[in-house]
Amino acid sequence: MADRAADTGRGAEPIWSWPSNRVRYSWTSETDTGTTTHSAGWGTTVKHPISQRDAGLCRSQPKGTNFTKAFLERRDASQDLLGEYLADSNVKEAATRRLLQSVSNQFPCNVTLFRNGLSPTPLCPQCTRSNPQSQQRESFGHIQCWCPTLAKPRTAAHHSIWRELLASIKINSNITRAPLPAQSSDSTTEVRPTAAPRPAKTAQWEFPTVVTSTMVKEWTIKDIVCHIAADPESVLQIDEIDDKTDGFLRAQGLNPSAQDVADFLKKRPDGVAFRRPVGAQKQLRILEFTRASDTSDDWQEKKEVEKNLRYCQHVKFISELTSWHVEQINFTVGIRGQLQSTSFKRRLLSLGVETDKAQESIRKLTVRRTLEAHELMLRCYFSAKYSNTQDWSNLSFLQSATTSIGKGIFLHHLSS
Ligand SMILES: [Zn+2]
Numbered sequence: 519m520a521d522r523a524a525d526t527g528r529g530a531e532p533i534w535s536w537p538s539n540r541v542r543y544s545w546t547s548e549t550d551t552g553t554t555t556h557s558a559g560w561g562t563t564v565k566h567p568i569s570q571r572d573a574g575l576c577r578s579q580p581k582g583t584n585f586t587k588a589f590l591e592r593r594d595a596s597q598d599l600l601g602e603y604l605a606d607s608n609v610k611e612a613a614t615r616r617l618l619q620s621v622s623n624q625f626p627c628n629v630t631l632f633r634n635g636l637s638p639t640p641l642c643p644q645c646t647r648s649n650p651q652s653q654q655r656e657s658f659g660h661i662q663c664w665c666p667t668l669a670k671p672r673t674a675a676h677h678s679i680w681r682e683l684l685a686s687i688k689i690n691s692n693i694t695r696a697p698l699p700a701q702s703s704d705s706t707t708e709v710r711p712t713a714a715p716r717p718a719k720t721a722q723w724e725f726p727t728v729v730t731s732t733m734v735k736e737w738t739i740k741d742i743v744c745h746i747a748a749d750p751e752s753v754l755q756i757d758e759i760d761d762k763t764d765g766f767l768r769a770q771g772l773n774p775s776a777q778d779v780a781d782f783l784k785k786r787p788d789g790v791a792f793r794r795p796v797g798a799q800k801q802l803r804i805l806e807f808t809r810a811s812d813t814s815d816d817w818q819e820k821k822e823v824e825k826n827l828r829y830c831q832h833v834k835f836i837s838e839l840t841s842w843h844v845e846q847i848n849f850t851v852g853i854r855g856q857l858q859s860t861s862f863k864r865r866l867l868s869l870g871v872e873t874d875k876a877q878e879s880i881r882k883l884t885v886r887r888t889l890e891a892h893e894l895m896l897r898c899y900f901s902a903k904y905s906n907t908q909d910w911s912n913l914s915f916l917q918s919a920t921t922s923i924g925k926g927i928f929l930h931h932l933s934s
Pocket of ligand 1: 642643646
């Protein structure tokens with residue numbers, strides 16, 4: 519409402535020359551006797567037509583498209599954590615307001631303003647500025663997930679969530695449940711399992727790209743294959759990887775150049791995990807993390823099909839080249855903080871995060887960081903919109919004293 523009132527105010531002509539030196543607004547309206555001109559200071563006389571106009575806008579929206587209701591009724595989507603965040607007094611009021619706007623699909627981007635008759639165009643001004651022929655619409659998803667102007671903040675947002683998530687997986691992996699103590703058959707008291715280190719001889723997941731809780735290296739496919747080739751039991755030689763790749767691509771019906779081979783090997787998944795059980799097949803997991811638009815109900819499935827397509831040939835390549843069992847694991851969160859708890863925890867479990875407590879802790883951390891990234895992205899959006907620059911060094915929140923690990927990673931990448 520306040521934003522719309524401000525927009526309306528911008529459209530009216532304030533008069534400063536009255537003796538009281540207070541702002542007065544003038545506007546016209548159609549009556550039975552013709553056009554009437556009104557003039558008034560800020561008060562009920564001005565607020566009333568604005569509220570009437572807003573009421574009319576709501577009624578004019580298409581029926582049966584209540585985005586908020588559908589969004590909040592999605593099952594198993596971590597709505598509990600969205601509620602916790604909105605109720606958190608440590609979250610700034612402006613951030614809460616912007617999150618509510620995005621959850622209700624009312625964030626004042628050009629698509630929303632155009633829909634409500636408050637903008638002459640739904641197109642993205644940033645994209646139009648760099649290419650006058652651009653037809654990119656400035657939707658909320660465009661701002662958060664696509665607009666090239668915001669590419670650097672978007673990468674920073676991705677890293678700010680994923681690096682802490684992956685580090686948390688490493689810390690909590692390989693901690694297993696201790697055996698349940700014996701209970702009498704008539705016991706009614708639930709005894710929860712307690713965490714205990716996994717026996718040393720049992721295979722543990724290795725995450726060699728995680729350096730610290732804030733620093734994660736990114737390995738290329740070639741780095742991953744070299745790591746496997748360095749295994750004492752490996753028969754694969756590092757200097758034959760390029761030739762093997764060329765042969766694999768030819769077997770797929772391609773006629774690759776040296777550059778094609780190099781491009782195939784330099785793909786860089788978000789993470790990797792290895793496991794070497796004694797006397798059993800070694801395991802490799804290629805990890806991908808995506809912060810995706812969660813506007814549609816099937817947002818996660820769509821995005822994960824896309825992510826699997828990106829690495830399916832590499833999974834096949836490494837499987838054929840080595841004796842390792844290779845799979846891809848996707849971690850996907852929605853830009854508005856949606857996270858499917860069941861599939862998320864199942865994937866944590868597959869990487870050795872076994873305790874309920876650890877899984878829940880990582881779920882909470884991931885949603886919290888995602889909602890923080892939501893706000894940081896919008897701060898960058900407003901900066902680009904009003905200062906018409908992609909210089910992120912002058913943003914006020916860079917000077918903020920309170921910084922979470924995720925925000926620290928975000929700012930580090932933004933300023934690098
Ligand atoms: Zn754009």
